[in-house]
Amino acid sequence: MEQNTASLGQAKTYLYLPTEANAPAQTVRMYAGEQMILACEMRLARDRIDHWMYVELPADQPGEIRLTAEGQGFLKAAYCSDTIEDRAYGEDLRPQIHFTPYRGGIRNIESLEQRQDKWYLSYEADTASLEEWNSTGRHTVQSHDLVHWEDCPDSPDMPACACLAGQKALWQGDVDGIISAKGTEGDLYVLARSKRAEITKLPVSRVLSLPALCRDNTLSPKPSLSNLRVWKQNWQCTRIQKEWDFELRFRIGPSNWPEIVILEKDNTCDDIRADAFEIDAEILVGQEHRIEFDIAGLCWRWEALTQTLHCKEYTFSLPPEKGRIRFRLYSDRSVQDMFLPDGRAILLLKPDGTGLQAYKIKSELVENINNPSFHVQYYRDPYVKIRTPGSTAHIIELTVYALRSTRWKPENREQIAKLKRGQALYQTPNYTVYENCVEDKIYGDPPAWVTKDGGTVFSPVRAVEEFKWRDTPWGDMTRIIDRGEVWRVSAGTAAYPQLQTKLPVLSAAYKLAIDILHKNASEEYNLPGQAGLMNAALFQGKGEGFGVWVRDTSHAAFRTQNLVAPQEIRRSLLYITEHGFNNGVDSGAMPAIGIWDYYVATGDASLLFEALPGLFTYMEEADGRFEESTGLVPADMCPAQDAFPEPENGGYCLGTEILFAHTFLCMANICRVTDTAPEKRKIWEARGRAMLEKIKKIYWKEEAGYFTSGPKGSEAYQKGLWEMTGMELALWPRFEVSTPAQRSRMLQAIAQNPSALTDFGVNWYPFKTGKNHFWNACWVSWTLGMAAAAADVGRPDLLETLVFQQIRNVLLNKTFHEVIDKETGRAWRWPGLPWHAAAFAGFVLYGFFGISYRQTGLYFRPAVPKIFRDMKLGGLRYRNAVLDFEISGSGTAFTMYLDGKVREEPHIGTDLVGKHVIRFVQV
Secondary structure, three states: OEEEEEEEOOOOEEEEEEEOOOOOOEEEEEEEOOEEEEEEEEOEOOOOOOEEEEEEEOOOOOEEEEEEEOOOOOHHHOEEEOOOOOOOHHHHHOOOOOOOOOOEEEEEEEEEEEEOOEEEEEEEEEOOOOOOOOOOOEEEEEEOOOOOOEEOOOOOOOOOOOOOHHHHHHEEEOEEEEEEEEOOOOOEEEEEEEOOOOOOOOOEOOOEOOOEEEEOOEEEEOHHHHHHEEEEEEEEEEEOOOEEEEEOEEEEEEOOOOOEEEEOOOOOOOOEEOOEEEEEEEEEOOOOOEEEEEEOOEEEEEEOOOOEEEEOOEEEEOOOEOOEEEEEEEEOOOEEEEEOOOOOEEEEEOOOOOOEEEEEOOHHHOOOOOOOOOEEEEEOOOEEEEEOOOOOOEEEEEEEEEEOOOOOOHHHHHHHOOOOOOOEEEEOOOEEEEOOEEEEOOOOOOOEEEOOOOOEEEOOOOOOEOOOOOOOOOOOOOOOOOOOOEEEOOHHHHHOOEEEOOOHHHHHHHHHHHHHHHHHOOHHHOOOOOOOOOOOOOOOOOOOOOOOEHHHHHHHHHHHHHHHOHHHHHHHHHHOOOOOEOOOHHHHHHHHHHHHHHHHHHOOOHHHHHHHHHHHHHHHHHHHHOEOOOOEOOEOOOOOOOOOOOHHHOOEOHHHHHHHHHHHHHHHHHHHHHOOOHHHHHHHHHHHHHHHHHHHHHOEEOOOOEEOOOOOOOHHHHHOOOOHHHHHHHHOHHHOOOOHHHHHHHHHHHHOOOOOEOOOOEEOOOOOOOOOOOOOEEOHHHHHHHHHHHHHHOOHHHHHHHHHHHHHHHHHHOOOOOEEEOOOOOEEOOOOOHHHHHHHHHHHHHHHOOEEEEOOEEEEOOOEOHHHOOEEEEEEEEOOEEEEEEEEOOEOOEEEEEOOEEEOOOEEOOOOOEEEEEEEEEO
């Protein structure tokens, strides 16, 4: 008999016991003094430790405990811990999307019930053995979606209900019982419990099926499972030439820009891969009498003669419909769930767990290894193989989705466990923003978490990555750059102004924005020959950027880059005067605006001289577009839209008119500073002023209270239609289109239109019913002017809404995707857009701090929602000064102090030199 002692504390304590799969069973007893407090049957390790099993010790027995065993074993290896620990390497092989107990088995499922928005699952557990000899108590876990499970610290009192063995036909295969429960909305959900089995290298003996929705006695996967998708591959109309295969590990690389190509795996961390995946298959069986589906080591065989599907020792009916068989299958590391067209579901455990493969290494290929028995074992990457005797079968359509794990990685879980949600700051029916996290009903669990300093964000991939362009006339593709579940701010962002707030979620969103600006201008993300220039997006990852675009570079510049990091944007602004991708009517208007704004922000006139030749070329285009008869520039679509004409605008889009009016004015100013082209300067200045006056007269609709997207006489004017690009530019005080009174009315018109101001952002086209990446879509870039106008007219409430919308979007996705779907709130298309990031940074600069700049200096009109009170912005370079800002309080009424002295006017000139502190104190 062996004895061991261990300390037992007052808090919850777990006693860990070493087990060995083939050791004889014996009883281990635990004593506190002379009193036995627990006994359990287990296979105590005696030659090696396969797993660590645990029992929870009673908290009311302080002091030491003594352990005894009947036979020999590693009893002295037992230890106590106040946490549930990952010690066995088998933990890395645990199923990723299926629920398993942490150790041991599920003896009985006792209850499943939804209360309010949470599900509670209670089961009788045996955490001390895989054979389920012991009852170590009732365990309760909780979930919002029946997919992401976590321990329930305060288990509610729920009535027990037996497993529903009588309904076993709903789930078939390795199943010994099911349990079902109705949700609060009336839907019936069914879970199956697997048979007890030894799963290779795992310290558990049972798994639960994925949740199934039951309607009319048929099962289908719970729709929220689609939230686990992170990338997809799709095949259509593909002949199966005896064998077809796909391995879920590969790389992508650049092809002819902007195409990408799928490459063979490198067997490095940069490979794209998956541990769990979903298959949606429709197969034309042709003349084949047998079709085999080898899915990650589990072989499913369809027989034409009997119209049955065979796997392991089971046979399932699967008759073809119009010569086709269909199924949906979820494959995890040690278990698979298949859903058949007739509503049946199958749960099967993989015989060898995860597909352990042994490969003999030839001794002559391995230096210094002379033992002929030397071999390497490793776990294969998942794969899909389809085999047929002949070549008459076809894939009608087959889609493979990679699925993310429902659990955080252990190292991230440990950090997240230390974080607290904090106060609820902002809530909508779809999401809640707390101080340190964002909980979201659209994407589901888990929440996005933020560390106290905002420098780290924990959030899994939410968008579904695609590797080929969608079959649309304009081409769509959703890409992912950061495929991990944690983001950390880059060291290079230290050169940007640093924001300090009391709210980590705001700090994190701002840091993510400047991180995107920095990365888009960093060499590692540039195309060859464009080192250090501003990318349009982090489209293809390192070394495979999206190139320099005329429009995007200019927007990033004048939205905030000229003020927060002019040294990073200067070269790009010069580059676009002669190069760059020009993709729209308004692109010709953009360089002069961006470059003049750079001069106003920095006082650096050298760029004006360097850019002159290219700017004159752009002005030839602008002059050629200008119509003397109308005094406008023809444009049948709004700025940034390059695929969808808008006939309702009557051929003259508001946003494009504003931009061309300003390119004439900016170019006139550039000529004045550089003392060039005096005659053209006069023409351009007069033309720009005349265009602005005309815009004010023919686009403003008094009874509607806003500028319409088309002029008088157009359908847009008649029906009172607007789109956000024109609305933003008309709102933004810097573009000199609207009066403060008009801005107030326009903001109110947006706020009162539920199709415009949504939970997720401002809908570009509140009057369009179609759907693409412009219509019924939210782009943060086109709301910066709205934020500046909100500060100008004293509407911090609207500013608060805009900021929280984007905090939600950017923290959940760890980037600024190009599009947020107005209806679903989901992000898609291209990641890491600098002009979106610049817009969010502008919410802080032009909104909270109320910054605007002209040739005469910096001006301030802060607008601080109460929830964002008290913040600092340090290290803003303005011409020859470095400015640190502080805001004490909230609202719109502040006294300004410059280096401790009151300023009568909230303004500083261009002659300020050196480091200064500007403080705004609430009146």
